[in-house]
Amino acid sequence: MQDNLYIVIVGCGRLGSDLANRLSREGHLVVVIDHDESAFGNLSHEFSGFRVEGDATQLAVLNKAKLKKSDLVFAVTHEDNMNLMVAQVAHKIFNVPRVLARVFDPRRTQAYKHLGIETVCPTTVAAELFLKTVANYEASKKGNKS
Amino acid sequence: MKVLIVGGGNTLYFVCRNFIAKGYRITVINRNHDECVKLARNLNITVIHGDGSESRILQEAGANGADVLLAITPNDQDNLVICQLAALQFGVPRTVALANDPDNAEVFKKLGVSAFSTTQIIGNLIEQKASLEQITNLIPVGEGRVNITEIVLSSDFPIAGKFLKEIELPDNALVAVVIRRNQPIIPRGHNRLMPGDRIVLITLPENHGTVLKVLTGQNE
Structure with missing residues (x-):
C-alpha cells in the first residue's frame, strides 16, 4: 500500500487500543504510547505496530515514538490535561500535520479552540446524539399526525 | 497583590509563608482534602478544595481578580493547562508553571507559558x-x-x-x-x-x- 500513514496514539485504553487495532489492520504504521505496560494487553493479535512504554509529557518519550515523522497524533488518555499537553507539543513543537485530542470537559475544549488545538468531546458528541433522537422522534410524531 | 497558587507539599507551604510575610493575599487550590484542612488551619490563606484545571474551581478561587497564578503541582500537564486556562478564560495577567521535567521548561515557553525548573536551578x-x-x-x-x-x-x-x-x-x-x-x-x-x-x-x-x-x- 502506498498511502499508509504513520500514526501515533497516546493512551492505550478502550478508545486508544480500538483505534490502534483498526488502523493497524488497515495497513497503517501505528505506534501506541502508554505509561502502564499492562494497557498494551488491550491490543489484538493482529496489531503489528509498536508499543512505547512511558510518560507522554516527557519529550524523551515522544522522541522515542518518532513524533517528528508522524502524519497524525491522537491523544486519547483518560486525562484531559495530558491529552491537551500532548496535542500542543505534537502540533507546535513536532509540527505534526494533524493532531486530535479527546477532552471530556466541554469548557476546556472551548478554551483550546482559541489555541488552534482540535478536540473531540465525548460528552458533547453523546449529548448531540441524544438530542437528535428527540428531534427525530418529534418529527416522526408530527409526520404521523399530518 | 493577589496570588493564586495551585499545588501542595512543602514547597507550597513555605512559598505561602514567605508570601504572607510580604503581605500578599493568597488563595491556594489543592486536590487533597486533608491537606486543604491543614493549610487552612496553619496559614492565614483562603483554601479551595478541587481540581485547579476546572473552570468552576478557578472561578471559585477568584481567578478573575488574581494578579499572578503559580501552578506547582507534581504533574507537568496539569501545570500547563492550569496556566493556559487561567490566562485564556480569566485573563490572569501573569502565570508561571513549574516544569517537573526540566525539558518541559523550554516546551512550556514555546507554548506561551512562563516556566521554571527547580531541577535546573538547584543543579546549576x-x-x-x-x-x-x-x-x-x-x-x-x-x-x-x-x-x-x-x-x-x-x-x-x-x-x-x-x-x-x-x-x-x-x-x-x-x-x-x-x-x-x-x-x-x-x-x-x-x-x-x-x-x-x-x-x-x-x-x-x-x-x-x-x-x-x-x-x-x-x-x-
Missing part, C-alpha cells in the same frame, strides 16, 4: 557552588537568567594585583563591586584588584564558568 547552583571554595555567595536573579556571585580574591589568582582594565572578561560579565576592608568600591579601569578583596560579579549562567576561570585561573 550546586555545580557553581561546589566548583570553587572561594565563592562565598551566589544568587540567581531574573528567574535564574543572571547570577550575582561573591568571591574572595586569593593571592594565587592570576588577576591579583592587576588593574581592572587589564583583565579581559567575556562579554556580558561585570565586576560590579569590590569590597576592601569593609569599604565597597565601584571599580573603574584604573582600580587594582588586591588579594583579600571581596568581588561581587554579575554573570550569566552561560558565561559564569568562563568568567570564574579568567578571574581564578582554575577550571570548573
Whole structure:
C-alpha cells in the first residue's frame, strides 16, 4: 500500500487500543504510547505496530515514538490535561500535520479552540446524539399526525 | 497583590509563608482534602478544595481578580493547562508553571507559558557552588537568567594585583563591586584588584564558568 500513514496514539485504553487495532489492520504504521505496560494487553493479535512504554509529557518519550515523522497524533488518555499537553507539543513543537485530542470537559475544549488545538468531546458528541433522537422522534410524531 | 497558587507539599507551604510575610493575599487550590484542612488551619490563606484545571474551581478561587497564578503541582500537564486556562478564560495577567521535567521548561515557553525548573536551578547552583571554595555567595536573579556571585580574591589568582582594565572578561560579565576592608568600591579601569578583596560579579549562567576561570585561573 502506498498511502499508509504513520500514526501515533497516546493512551492505550478502550478508545486508544480500538483505534490502534483498526488502523493497524488497515495497513497503517501505528505506534501506541502508554505509561502502564499492562494497557498494551488491550491490543489484538493482529496489531503489528509498536508499543512505547512511558510518560507522554516527557519529550524523551515522544522522541522515542518518532513524533517528528508522524502524519497524525491522537491523544486519547483518560486525562484531559495530558491529552491537551500532548496535542500542543505534537502540533507546535513536532509540527505534526494533524493532531486530535479527546477532552471530556466541554469548557476546556472551548478554551483550546482559541489555541488552534482540535478536540473531540465525548460528552458533547453523546449529548448531540441524544438530542437528535428527540428531534427525530418529534418529527416522526408530527409526520404521523399530518 | 493577589496570588493564586495551585499545588501542595512543602514547597507550597513555605512559598505561602514567605508570601504572607510580604503581605500578599493568597488563595491556594489543592486536590487533597486533608491537606486543604491543614493549610487552612496553619496559614492565614483562603483554601479551595478541587481540581485547579476546572473552570468552576478557578472561578471559585477568584481567578478573575488574581494578579499572578503559580501552578506547582507534581504533574507537568496539569501545570500547563492550569496556566493556559487561567490566562485564556480569566485573563490572569501573569502565570508561571513549574516544569517537573526540566525539558518541559523550554516546551512550556514555546507554548506561551512562563516556566521554571527547580531541577535546573538547584543543579546549576550546586555545580557553581561546589566548583570553587572561594565563592562565598551566589544568587540567581531574573528567574535564574543572571547570577550575582561573591568571591574572595586569593593571592594565587592570576588577576591579583592587576588593574581592572587589564583583565579581559567575556562579554556580558561585570565586576560590579569590590569590597576592601569593609569599604565597597565601584571599580573603574584604573582600580587594582588586591588579594583579600571581596568581588561581587554579575554573570550569566552561560558565561559564569568562563568568567570564574579568567578571574581564578582554575577550571570548573
